[in-house]
Amino acid sequence: MNTNLYMTAMNDVKKRMQDGVVQPCTTTYGIAKQKELGFNDIELAYALSAPWAAGIGTTTTALEIAILAMLHFPECVRKVQGEIDAVVGRDRLPTFEDQQSLPYTGGFIKETLRWRNVTPTGIAHSATEDNTYHGMFIPKGTTVYANAAEITLDPTVFPDPHAFKPERFVETTDPRLINHRFGCFGFGRRICPGMHVALQSLYIVISRMLWAFDVLPVVENGVEYIPGADDFTLGLVSRPANLKYRLVPRFEYVKELITMEAERATAEVAAL
Numbered sequence: 001m002n003t004n005l006y007m008t009a010m011n012d013v014k015k016r017m018q019d020g021v022v023q024p025c026t027t028t029y030g031i032a033k034q035k036e037l038g039f040n041d042i043e044l045a046y047a048l049s050a051p052w053a054a055g056i057g058t059t060t061t062a063l064e065i066a067i068l069a070m071l072h073f074p075e076c077v078r079k080v081q082g083e084i085d086a087v088v089g090r091d092r093l094p095t096f097e098d099q100q101s102l103p104y105t106g107g108f109i110k111e112t113l114r115w116r117n118v119t120p121t122g123i124a125h126s127a128t129e130d131n132t133y134h135g136m137f138i139p140k141g142t143t144v145y146a147n148a149a150e151i152t153l154d155p156t157v158f159p160d161p162h163a164f165k166p167e168r169f170v171e172t173t174d175p176r177l178i179n180h181r182f183g184c185f186g187f188g189r190r191i192c193p194g195m196h197v198a199l200q201s202l203y204i205v206i207s208r209m210l211w212a213f214d215v216l217p218v219v220e221n222g223v224e225y226i227p228g229a230d231d232f233t234l235g236l237v238s239r240p241a242n243l244k245y246r247l248v249p250r251f252e253y254v255k256e257l258i259t260m261e262a263e264r265a266t267a268e269v270a271a272l
Ligand code: HEM
Pocket: 051, 052, 053, 054, 055, 056, 058, 059, 062, 118, 119, 122, 123, 184, 185, 186, 187, 188, 189, 190, 191, 192, 193, 194, 195, 197, 198
C-alpha cells in the first residue's frame, strides 16, 4: 500500500513538472537528480515520501494528548480561548501571523508535549564508542534508550512536574524553560528533522480548534466520561487509549467560517 501511495504522490509531481505547474520542492529536486542519485523509481518514491510517514502518527498522537489535556484541565482551555478571543477576535480564524501574540497558547502546546511524551522511550540509539557514564561501563555497540518521558518530568527543571501548567513556559526567566528544546523530539544529530513542521501543525490545529469549539467529555449513561490521564497504549508511539470527546461550536457561524476556510485552502492547494 505504501508503494502505491508513494509512487502516486511522486508521479503526480512528475506530471506537474512536465506541465510546468509546480513549485520547486524536495520532490522536484529529487526527480531532477534521480540519475545522479542512482535510485530506481520505487527507491526514489520511498526516499522522498517515507520521512513524512514518521510525522503522521506522531503528530496526530500529540494532538490526541492535547485533547486529553483539554478534557482534564478545562481551566487552561478557558485561558487559551480567552487569549485567542482577545488577540484574534471572532471574525476570522487564527493564522500563523498571530502565533507570537499568543504566548499562553504556545505554553499550552509546550506543556502538552512535556506532560505526556509521544515517544516515551525515545528511539533506540547505538553507542559508537566505549563510554563510562556515572560509573557504568557502556561498551561500543550497546543499544541505548534515553528515558524521554522521565526527562520531561525532571522536577529540577519542571517543579511540580505532574501538574499541567502552561504558564511555566510563559511566566519564567529560567533560560532552560525559555529555550526549551522539547525532549520528545530526541537529541543530538539524529534529533527529529520534522520538529518544526510538527510544532507549526500543532499550533495551527490547536489554536483553530479552540477558537471554534469547546472540547467536552462525552456523556455515557448520564455520566460524563473522561479518559484516564495515564491510560495510554504501549509502543514506540504511545497514544491515549479510549479517547472520546465532543466538539461543540462556540458560536453560531463557526460552521460557515470553517467551510469558507476549507474552500479557500483547497483552492490554494489546487493553485500550487
Ligand atoms: C509531535 C510530532 C513528532 C514527534 C514527537 C517526533 C519524534 C521523533 C523522535 C523521538 C525521533 C528520534 C530522534 C532520535 O533518534 O533521537 C524522530 C525522528 C524522525 N522524525 Fe520525528 N517526530 C514528530 C514529527 C515528525 C514530522 C512531522 C516529521 C516529518 C515531516 C518527522 C520526521 C522524522 C524523521 C525522518 C526522523 C528520523 C531522523 C533520523 O533518524 O535521522 N517527525 N522523531
